[in-house]
Amino acid sequence: MHEDVRCPCLSGDTYSACCGRFHAGAAVPSTAQWLMRSRYSAFALGHAQYLLDTWHPLTKPSSLELDPSLTWRRLDILRTESGGMLDSDGVVEFTAHYRQDGIPGQQHEVSRFQKVTGCWYYLDGESAG
Numbered sequence: 001m002h003e004d005v006r007c008p009c010l011s012g013d014t015y016s017a018c019c020g021r022f023h024a025g026a027a028v029p030s031t032a033q034w035l036m037r038s039r040y041s042a043f044a045l046g047h048a049q050y051l052l053d054t055w056h057p058l059t060k061p062s063s064l065e066l067d068p069s070l071t072w073r074r075l076d077i078l079r080t081e082s083g084g085m086l087d088s089d090g091v092v093e094f095t096a097h098y099r100q101d102g103i104p105g106q107q108h109e110v111s112r113f114q115k116v117t118g119c120w121y122y123l124d125g126e127s128a129g
């Protein structure tokens with residue numbers, strides 16, 4: 001992906017100044033919400049390895065197959081609970097909008113995150129609404 005395009009998480013920043021730093025390993029997300037955004041961008045760009053790397057060891061799948069028929073279009077963060085720099089747990093509720101074979105759909109989820117030795121990991125998620 002081109003470095004100066006808008007980040008898929010729609011923060012308003014360029015990809016390289018936003019989730020690209022995390023995907024490249026140049027920085028580590030400091031909050032649960034940033035990890036969530038960077039994981040969404042990884043889904044949007046097909047970075048399966050980043051998704052596995054940021055999955056909690058307790059719940060991480062042995063492999064991950066991304067569905068190529070899904071195009072991720074937009075992320076809306078609806079609510080966050082804890083997940084700040086001084087927290088060790090966090091919750092992020094979001095809706096991710098996609099198109100599958102041209103048909104719009106959305107995934108509404110409440111995700112739980114946990115910090116392990118200074119890094120945030122995705123623990124699990126529950127469909128909501």
Ligand SMILES: [Zn+2]
Pocket residue numbers: 007008009010011018019020037038041
């Ligand atoms: Zn981003």
